[in-house]
Amino acid sequence: MTGQTSTTPFCAAIDWGTTNLRVWLLDRTGAVLGERASGEGMRACMPDRFETVMESHLAALGAAPDLPVIVAGMAGARGGWREAPYLTAPVGLYALHAGAVVVPHASRDVRILPGICQRLPGREDVMRGEETQLAGAVAGGLTDGLVCLPGTHSKWAAIEAGRLVSFTTFMTGELFAVIGGHTILKDTLGEGGFAPADPAFRGGVADMLAEGAALTGRLFSLRAASLLLGPAAPDPRARLSGLLIGAEIAAARAAQGLDREVGLVASGLQAELYGTALDLAGFRCQTLDGAALVRRGLHDAARALWG
Amino acid sequence: MTGQTSTTPFCAAIDWGTTNLRVWLLDRTGAVLGERASGEGMRACMPDRFETVMESHLAALGAAPDLPVIVAGMAGARGGWREAPYLTAPVGLYALHAGAVVVPHASRDVRILPGICQRLPGREDVMRGEETQLAGAVAGGLTDGLVCLPGTHSKWAAIEAGRLVSFTTFMTGELFAVIGGHTILKDTLGEGGFAPADPAFRGGVADMLAEGAALTGRLFSLRAASLLLGPAAPDPRARLSGLLIGAEIAAARAAQGLDREVGLVASGLQAELYGTALDLAGFRCQTLDGAALVRRGLHDAARALWG
Numbered sequence: 001m002t003g004q005t006s007t008t009p010f011c012a013a014i015d016w017g018t019t020n021l022r023v024w025l026l027d028r029t030g031a032v033l034g035e036r037a038s039g040e041g042m043r044a045c046m047p048d049r050f051e052t053v054m055e056s057h058l059a060a061l062g063a064a065p066d067l068p069v070i071v072a073g074m075a076g077a078r079g080g081w082r083e084a085p086y087l088t089a090p091v092g093l094y095a096l097h098a099g100a101v102v103v104p105h106a107s108r109d110v111r112i113l114p115g116i117c118q119r120l121p122g123r124e125d126v127m128r129g130e131e132t133q134l135a136g137a138v139a140g141g142l143t144d145g146l147v148c149l150p151g152t153h154s155k156w157a158a159i160e161a162g163r164l165v166s167f168t169t170f171m172t173g174e175l176f177a178v179i180g181g182h183t184i185l186k187d188t189l190g191e192g193g194f195a196p197a198d199p200a201f202r203g204g205v206a207d208m209l210a211e212g213a214a215l216t217g218r219l220f221s222l223r224a225a226s227l228l229l230g231p232a233a234p235d236p237r238a239r240l241s242g243l244l245i246g247a248e249i250a251a252a253r254a255a256q257g258l259d260r261e262v263g264l265v266a267s268g269l270q271a272e273l274y275g276t277a278l279d280l281a282g283f284r285c286q287t288l289d290g291a292a293l294v295r296r297g298l299h300d301a302a303r304a305l306w307g
Numbered sequence: 308m309t310g311q312t313s314t315t316p317f318c319a320a321i322d323w324g325t326t327n328l329r330v331w332l333l334d335r336t337g338a339v340l341g342e343r344a345s346g347e348g349m350r351a352c353m354p355d356r357f358e359t360v361m362e363s364h365l366a367a368l369g370a371a372p373d374l375p376v377i378v379a380g381m382a383g384a385r386g387g388w389r390e391a392p393y394l395t396a397p398v399g400l401y402a403l404h405a406g407a408v409v410v411p412h413a414s415r416d417v418r419i420l421p422g423i424c425q426r427l428p429g430r431e432d433v434m435r436g437e438e439t440q441l442a443g444a445v446a447g448g449l450t451d452g453l454v455c456l457p458g459t460h461s462k463w464a465a466i467e468a469g470r471l472v473s474f475t476t477f478m479t480g481e482l483f484a485v486i487g488g489h490t491i492l493k494d495t496l497g498e499g500g501f502a503p504a505d506p507a508f509r510g511g512v513a514d515m516l517a518e519g520a521a522l523t524g525r526l527f528s529l530r531a532a533s534l535l536l537g538p539a540a541p542d543p544r545a546r547l548s549g550l551l552i553g554a555e556i557a558a559a560r561a562a563q564g565l566d567r568e569v570g571l572v573a574s575g576l577q578a579e580l581y582g583t584a585l586d587l588a589g590f591r592c593q594t595l596d597g598a599a600l601v602r603r604g605l606h607d608a609a610r611a612l613w614g
Contacts, residue, residue: 086535117535122514122525124532124540153491153527169527171490178489183481184460207429214558215522216551218429220460220476225431228393228424233431244523251521 009033011068011306012058013298015291016050016075017041017129022291023057025067030299034061042074050081051106068109070302072294073129076101076112086117086126090165093135097301113301116164125169130155133290136297137263138162142288146256147263149290150245150274152177156252158260168255170248176241179219188223188236196269196276200234204242205277208250215247245277258282265290316340318375318613319365320605322598323357323382324348324436329598330364332374337606341368349381357388358413375416377609379601380436383408383419393424393433397472400442404608420608423471432476436601437462443603444570444595445469453563454570456597457552457581459484463559465567475562477555483548486526495530495543503576503583507541511549512584515557522554552584565589572597 010028014021019041025034036057045053054069076084084101099114115128130149134157137147143162149155152173158165180189194201207218222240225233262285264274271287278285317335321328326348332341343364352360361376383391391408406421422435437456441464444454450469456462459480465472487496501508514525529547532540569592571581578594585592 117531119535122510122528124528124535126531126534156524168521168524169531170524171526172523174490175486175523175526178485179482182485182489183478203429211558211561214475214561216479216482216554217463217475217477217558219478219482221429221431224424224433224476227433228426228431247523251518251524254518255521 007033009063009067011070011299011302012061012063013295013302014054014069014071014073014075015129015132015294015298016071016073016081018043018074021053021057023054023061024295024298025061025063026295026299026302028303030296032295036060042077042080045081047079047081050075051103054110055107066108068302068306069111070100070298070305071110071112072132072298076115077128082112084112084114086115087131089116089118089167090163091116092163093131093138093159094162094300095304096131096135096297097304100301100305111301111305113298116167118167120166123168125167127155127167127169129294130157131164132297132301133265133293134159134164134297135300136293136295137288139296139300140293142263145260145263146252147265147288148252148274148278148285149265150270154248156248156256158256168252170251172244172248176244179240180237185219185223185236185240188226189240190237192235192237194235194238194241196272198235198238200236200238201242201273202276202280203234204239204244205246205249205280206242208243208246209253209281215243218243241273242277245273249277249281249283253281253283261286263288265293314340316370316374318377318606318609319368319370320602320609321361321376321378321380321382322436322439322601322605323378323380323388325350325381328360328364330361330368331602331605332368332370333602333606333609335610337603339602343368349384349387352388354386354388357382358410361417362414373415375609375613376418377407377605377612378417378419379439379605383422384435389419391419391421393422394438396423396425396474397470398423399470400438400445400466401469401607402611403438403442403604404611407608407612416613418608418612420605423474425474427473430475432474434462434474434476437464438471439604439608440572440597440600441466441471441604442607443600443605446603446607447600449570452567452570453559454572454595455559455581455585455592456572457577461555463555463563465563475559477558479551479555483551486547487544492526492530492543492547495533496547497544499542499544501542501545501548503579505542505545507543507545508549508580509583509587510541511546512553512556512587513549515550515553516560516588522550525550548580549584552580556584556588556590560588560590568593570595572600
């Protein structure tokens with residue numbers, strides 16, 4: 001292993017999600033030599049479009065025609081570019097490359113990393129893309145701990161000795177969207193922003209930490225408070241966000257305890273909201289950069305595959 | 308008070324909900340002399356249409372032009388026929404008539420019963436129509452206990468000495484609908500029916516009774532189970548129903564304990580599902596007829612107003 005940075009591309013690394021695509025040109029050390037991002041996620045790509053899309057970005061980056069490519073994310077889903085079957089948790093995060101599939105008939109060496117599934121009855125779960133972020137975190141030294149990846153579908157992962165032991169997906173972001181967009185609360189919630197310091201957000205979190213089972217019995221109170229208190233009611237969007245994030249963190253705390261630090265893969269407002277709520281719950285937490293993690297996980301797999 | 312049934316109409320009683328309308332002609336003892344039902348709920352009635360709709364049903368029932376009318380439900384909401392301001396819980400259920408408002412300028416004596424609100428911070432809540440069912444239950448002897456009124460917005464009411472002490476609205480039915488109609492689970496859930504005996508339903512209830520806080524972390528498993536197990540996965544609609552009803556009952560049990568019998572205001576499949584889940588939770592329960600309850604509550608108020 002060398003500590004030197006060179007300017008020779010070693011591989012291209014792609015994080016190919018449902019809605020977005022990021023491409024990096026990396027040298028042997030993992031340093032970034034070039035970068036592209038676009039909205040050509042899996043949803044925008046018919047199965048026969050993936051290679052064309054990839055090659056256009058590689059050409060724009062000036063990649064040689066034989067530069068190998070390592071891919072993580074939804075490109076490996078059924079109905080994506082080429083299915084990379086799930087590994088099953090518990091599973092080591094240091095050897096994702098061993099489950100990589102080769103894309104057949106491509107003009108260069110393209111490997112897609114597998115997702116990970118969990119087969120516990122009633123707790124079945126799947127991830128694609130996050131496992132590579134987790135592998136990047138493990139490569140970076142986080143071999144034991146919890147990792148929280150907030151989003152439309154928040155994921156909590158428990159890592160022990162570099163292995164993904166178990167994980168849970170919370171539909172926090174999607175519930176926030178459908179409750180705000182498609183229920184009787186639509187008019188109550190409106191569309192404004194709010195800050196993590198809003199007492200309505202903190203109160204929602206605190207309520208769920210105190211009695212997480214009550215979530216579905218606290219939603220209607222947003223409307224009732226608006227009816228009864230008018231403009232004096234707590235900001236309903238902030239409170240709904242607090243209730244949903246609080247429910248997620250309460251469940252994670254009940255399942256995992258407080259003894260391990262949480263790696264929070266988030267930025268901006270989302271990092272502030274989750275940071276505030278994790279703090280209220282008594283978790284220690286450090287914020288991690290999701291793009292850096294997936295890049296490191298991809299690079300780690302590429303080094304294992306191609307030296 | 309007379310035990311005799313006469314055939315002389317004493318009043319008309321109307322349960323005027325958001326989507327439906329029921330009208331009864333009652334004698335002094337509460338016996339039903341005539342009945343009408345229609346879809347002309349509050350949502351279908353502009354404020355100036357209520358009287359016309361009411362008179363058309365009363366004419367069809369052959370009611371005299373001076374027969375008084377007692378109304379419960381959304382007709383008394385702001386934006387309904389005439390606002391009947393909320394009473395505030397805790398409040399006696401034997402004296403709803405004292406909060407009735409007279410509809411001005413009507414061609415006959417029409418009174419609308421008030422709804423009830425709860426002003427506990429973070430647990431604000433409102434009901435309109437259910438309070439009259441609860442008054443009917445109290446008039447029928449249920450002066451202490453819990454009442455569960457399942458539906459789009461399930462309500463749980465705690466009654467002590469004929470007073471409504473507190474209540475909670477759970478968005479159980481509406482969450483079932485939006486999760487099935489507007490989230491990533493849409494395709495997974497499909498549209499089929501299921502039975503209360505389905506292990507998927509019972510398992511969902513049991514999971515929430517064991518760890519109610521985990522609700523938002525169990526939804527995605529419906530999709531993952533379908534991906535991983537295919538047709539061998541538990542019926543996702545049954546399991547989602549079990550998870551949501553289980554979460555509701557777990558929260559009610561945590562708040563109220565198991566020592567009081569639950570009056571379950573439901574019929575058909577809904578009564579079976581809630582009965583199954585209440586039984587799994589350890590509640591004793593008896594099923595009550597919602598239409599009979601509201602009619603009794605209306606009659607009771609009419610007797611208090613007009614002798």
